[in-house]
Amino acid sequence: MSDTPIRYDLADGVATITLNRPDKLNALTPAMLTDFFAAVARAGADPEARVIVVTGAGRSFCAGLDLAIIGGGGSGDVNPFPDTAPQWGDDIGPALAPYYSGGWPALITCRKPTIAAVNGPAFGWGFILSLHCDIRFASTSALFNATFARIGVPGEKGSAWLLTRHIGQAKAMDLLYTARRFDGTEAKALGLVNDVFDDEALLPHVMDYARSIATFSAPRSLAAMKAQVWTALDEDYATGFAAADKEQHLATGTNDFREAFSSYREKRAPRYTGS
Template sequence: MKTVNPTPENPPVLYRLDEGVAIISFNRPDKLNALTPDMLKSFFEHVDIAAQDAAVRVILITGEGRGFSAGLDLSVIGTGVSKTTALTRPTPPTKQWGDDIGPGLGRYFGQGWNALITSRKPTIAAVNGAAFGWGFILSVHCDIRFAGESALFNATFARLGVPAEKGIGWLLPRLIGIARAADLLYTARRFDGREAERLGLVNQCLPDAELMPHALAYAKQIAHNAAPRSLAAIKAQIWSAGDDCYDEAFRAADHEQDLAVQTQDFLEGIASLREKRRPKFKAA
């Protein structure tokens, strides 16, 4: 199929909702979804839309064509554009769904590319093809990653003479350990989906044809069976507990438990287990 450059009729980022799953797709396939200022701005806007929509239970990120995202468009590098606010996240909403559920994340993720982490919705990356540079970073900001066998990852920064950008030097060691993160960042080497699975960077590597069906079915399983309020609390716990001591995390969990047992979601969860049926949790 012939690919074309994005236009108003063929936007740089696609968005659709499928049974509670917001699917956000980079849509510049002829350039392996290399990021432009407008594309990145649109991406973050769509993440914020999904984060604010109570009907969205899970956010799934992928790329159209043969690539997830090849990173920042090389035509932008060295032009000065990369230093402008055009390549940063637009001003996020002051209030989004779930802000008041679970531990506060503002003390850890108060600026920068925090949209995928602070959304209070589970985020999943389905990495098809190239995930280089900033594309690699965006995938790592997700909670869960699946990769196709043709996926290629590359933390390109040392080869470009820049530091580990956009928080990747903080995130990557927490995901795979210091030694493995240092290897990927120091060498700036490419590695495939199978190695990413061995490193623990992706949850599973799948045949290319199975990647999106699996990722979407997985996302829908969460959307159909997990309480949105519970997901918001658990996500906040996951991303905050690593910087808390055990006692702080324990107290936070006890506090959330006291709140949760007073909700209709808790009653519905218990009833659905007893009646051996799918739960019918509220969207808000």
């Protein structure tokens, strides 16, 4: 197994981005965030990557921000990440600024479907990372926690905005106000994850699911639908209807539209090109 903190693999149209710091439950560092955002951008720009899967190595999805690198003292401290960002010291505001804003919207603005395979604890910023994905599947050992109220901060990184849209106002407020832990089974009952699987079955299911989308769904159609869904709750019906009509008109002139019907008539898997 590679020792790089972010692993990137591409096969069968699926780009898999793995948080790879299992000894620290994949807790996030500046270097990991920088590399993670770069991996999302890489998949977004690669026509061979049709779907993006995000997961964690070992027994955790992501334990959140690595708190060991916050409050490390004054400017004389040794920087544990000399090739990336300066150490986050006691005054964490300015030093954290690039990681509070830069890169986080990439999972939403990327025109590829994103799927979180939550294989263990997803706390704090790890929880937020899963919220930014289009679809979430969890293992039976998954644990979720919106930790923010208990460390004196608001719902960070758009988490309150996202959580409300995923599960509704009252349920979102419960999770945010109490900062309690809940498992994959409750996450499914809340509507936060699409389904729950035994630990060993989670990733095989997610990969089969992702490969099916990559094989049978037209890339341009996926990109258009992702934009439609993410904007739907902030548009009125007439605006959404008009946008769909315009996109449909554009789609009927594409090669993928013609390929969809050709493959159906010829009883074969489609060969989409994204054009």
